[in-house]
Amino acid sequence: MKKLVKLMSATMLATAVGAFSAAADTVKIAFIDPLSGPFATTGSNGLAEYKFAAEELVNKQGGVLGGQEFEIVAFDNKMSGKESLINVQVAIDQGIKFIAQGNSSGIAHAITDAVDKHNRRNPDNRVLFLNYSAVDPALTNDKCNFWHFRFDANADIKMDALTDVMAQNKELGKVYLIGQDYSFGKAVAAAAVRDLSSKRPDIEIVGNELHPIGKVKDFTPYARKIVSSGADAVITGNWGSDMVGLGKAIIEAGFEGPIYTYYAASNGITRTFGEAGKGSIYLVGEGFQNPPASDRMSKYVEEFNAKYPDHDISQARITNVVEMLARAIDEAGSATDVVKIAYALEGMEHDSLWGGKVFMRPDDHQAIQNVHVGVHTDEDMKHPLDNSPYGIYSTSMVEMASANSPTSCKMKRP
């Protein structure tokens, strides 16, 4: 009976795995991110952005290599490292050469490690890892490898840009740092201390603490501490419900200064902050939509929102991933020789849809681009988020942020 069950499941396995092998001459990109579970919002948002970008920016422009279209194949990794590795394996088996992932640096570490091992063990069937969102600096420093490309500005670069902007505010005297207790939260705090003390030694850091990630029910006690410390500004790398909880608690406790964040927009966060967050929530990032960089950009955003009203372009760099990959494939003259494609991506300069340039630094495969600091507001809002009147308006911009920043990456090229 046990065998019968095994046999039955085995047949199911065969049909399920076999069903993928249908081949067409499209260039497939495996999109591996959470599509179910508590983190699915960011995942499904990213998937919509990828699909739209592939359709509008590549397929409608005639594809690559004279007619091959891009196809996004979605895999649900359930925000689990183990599932992601299985997904990578399934994707490789389907002959997919490009793996895109972004949510959670922890999973990015697992994938970059697995891709590196796979490429070392299977030199005739290599793949590339296009990291569009995981911002742990280590990925392009100690843990870098030739197969990994990061299109987002990493946590250090963003902090560098943010502190450049903060340093110009002469009234700023005391800053409070708070973040989630894991590698990214720690990286943000360390970068903030380093950058602030070198750029504005007179700024006092009145608090620097970490809270358990995803476990805090009520952020009020933290907010009380922040208010009592007399801080003028708060910096946090929090995301998801930890961001909303912290932000709301701080504002409710009577704090009036700016709250500088990495991820306080979209996915319901903008709508939840609403009026309360106006003028106090700030955001550092790339590809801001207000004010629009060009008519082409506005049109792209409007068409996206018309097609996906429940989603926002919250990860603008996805267009860069798709466009730059298409260019690299054309330059390499092959959609399968990933070594050639990787060499074409290295050092590529690209005119971003969001204005400015993107430069893929060859030393560490870190994209260098303009980084903005924006404020949560409803004034002059051309492209609001979350179907609310609110959105992010860019208040300052650092051109080609951290272009000359050092890296500890020792790239081994094949």
Place this chain on the structure above:
Amino acid sequence: MELIAINIIDGLVTGLLLFMLSSGLTLIFSMMGVLNFAHASFYMLGAYFAYQISMYIGFWPGLVIAPLAVGIGGALVERYGLRRVHQYGHVPELIFTFGLALLIEEVVQFFWGKNQMAYEEPEILQFAAFAIGGNSVPAYKVFMIFVSVGIFMGLLYVLTKTRVGMVIQAALSYPRTVEALGHNVPLVFMGVFGVGTALAGVAGVIAGPVLGTFPGMAVLLGSIVFVTIVIGGLGSLWGALIASLLIGWLTTFAASYNVEFESILLFFGLEKPEIMSESALRDIWTMTLPQIGPILPYILMILILVFRPYGLFGKRDV
């Protein structure tokens, strides 16, 4: 000093909120002998229902309708789910509620999606009631305190002073005798389950705007509710109250004071490693109290279970 005062108030709010959940859970446990793992899911349903109602007719009707709807839902779950599983024993019952919790989370995501909902306090309560040393206390939190205290009073009155309460108390200890006296014990069970889940629903309605209405809200609170009733002693209403307040204050104060482990370890005469980044124990040296605040209740629970398995106020083994 001011921080202590404000922390006492914040801890009270958290504790009373926890009490609204744990009171229902402890009632259900003492009556049916089953730990309802889906209890926090009913809390989540309360918040989502109230959000949906507040979209159409405002916050205040939601405060009444949503818990009623949750309570009816809970009663139906008891009638058509739990009662069926009851015959197989306690473990399947417990596992049934475990599965129910998963299913409710999925259903909520199915209908409302995965985003945080913009469920907000009523505008009439959106002001700062008072401030202590620059820290303002929103009027809504004062309102939360009054609602929870009111519910505790009402519950105590019903259980100890009314006829229904007497029957419930009797059915708790001697279900067969009560049945022999002509009372419909299954109906009492269903009623208690409904009321317990409705209490969780109330907690969801009033906590949703403050703690956020999102699919993870049940998981976030789920296991801590168990910890509360285990510490308080299973089946004890007073125990649930004391333990809730204890945990409320414990977590609030732990989050508020950056006590560093370095000073504690130095106090015990340990030597600080010279090169911190090389030491295997570096994480313990750099640990602070807020980092471990949320796991303190679990440590407390383990200690209590090891040394006093019936909890603070319980009369029998959990």
Place this chain on the structure above:
Amino acid sequence: MTQTAHSRSSTAATMFSVASVLPWLLAALLLLALPTVFPSNSALTIMNQMAITIVFALAYNMLLGQGGMLSFGHAVYMGVGGFMCVHIMNYVEVNEAPVPLPLLPIFGGLFGLGLASIVGSFSTRKAGTVFAMISLGVGELIAACSIIIVAFFGGEEGISGDRTYMMPFFEVEFFTQIEVYYLTAFWLLLAAFLMYLFSRTPIGRMANAVRDNPERAEFLGYSARWVRYYSFCASGFFCGIAGALFAINFEILTEENLNLATSGSILLITFLGGIGVFFCPIVGAIVFTLLQTVLSLETELWQLYLGALFLATVMFFPDGLSGVLMRHANIVQRGRPQILVSPYTKMAIPALVTVLASAGLCEVLFHGRHAATGEHSMVLYWITIDTHSLLPWVVLIGCALGGFGLCKRIAPDVLEAWDEASRPGGVNP
């Protein structure tokens, strides 16, 4: 029950009779043959994952099924075993210690055993809710530590190693997935066999007695506490082996391996398969892994279906999926499956239609709510349909309701046939 077991274990000869060895031989042959049927790397990875889950579920069932102890934090024993194995891998890589990879699970098991013997010393003093709650607390504690204590657990990105740097084992360096598969399959068989043997030892038998009636066991002169403690330690050992296999397969361990979600899912897996008999959890592990890896590629709603399947199992088949299969096996043994054939075929079609139509309804509803504007067409069961036209709705709702109505009408016949088929004694009207 106890008596038959006693007579069976007392005579060593029956233990190694052909009948008792045969299933193991067949299982070994099956495990050997599977890669020829599914040679792709992803299928091998999924089968490895299945094997790991089976070991873990069997080890978990040593507590839940055989010892009657409900643990809410069992992932930590597997996790800690796995973490230690990755550390050993890295140690071997740096110091070139002569440790071949196939021996790694022994180390994993020993570390699982070590942790279990510490935790068990205070958690197994009582059974029931006390044990369950302590396991919950310890699970939460260690999962939280894994984020705080970065030096050992590596924070949220976990720690990774490279299995190929271990000492080659007869020239095999475990570069390819197929080599890893055979290693995993070997350990699966060995671990399952050892666990089976454990359940036949006096201590394994006493675990059953303590589960059912601890007082009586105490009166017979056994300490219920120590029996629980030994079962707990043994379970920890095999969980550690599962952890080591995980480390070998995925070469990375993260906080996810320790957290409550993983602990909860192993409870679901074990219960889904059934907790009554030693082999039951295997079915749960296979079904769950398939749902998780294969169904999730097909639909975003897989967790909804999983939850529904699980609830239905608890409500209608409390002895799990394999319990259902085993009852049928009984009927087949009695030579009376023919009674069931006609009502089952009558039932099968409406039941299948109801389930598929309900699932289809969920999919269409979900698509309608969450798809892109203007994207009205979706593929459902290989048919492209328009979600904004009335027809698919009418068809699906009609099928679901109609099927359900038919099922309800046929159900009494099926139950009657079932009663007749499973009635002890001969077939008589």
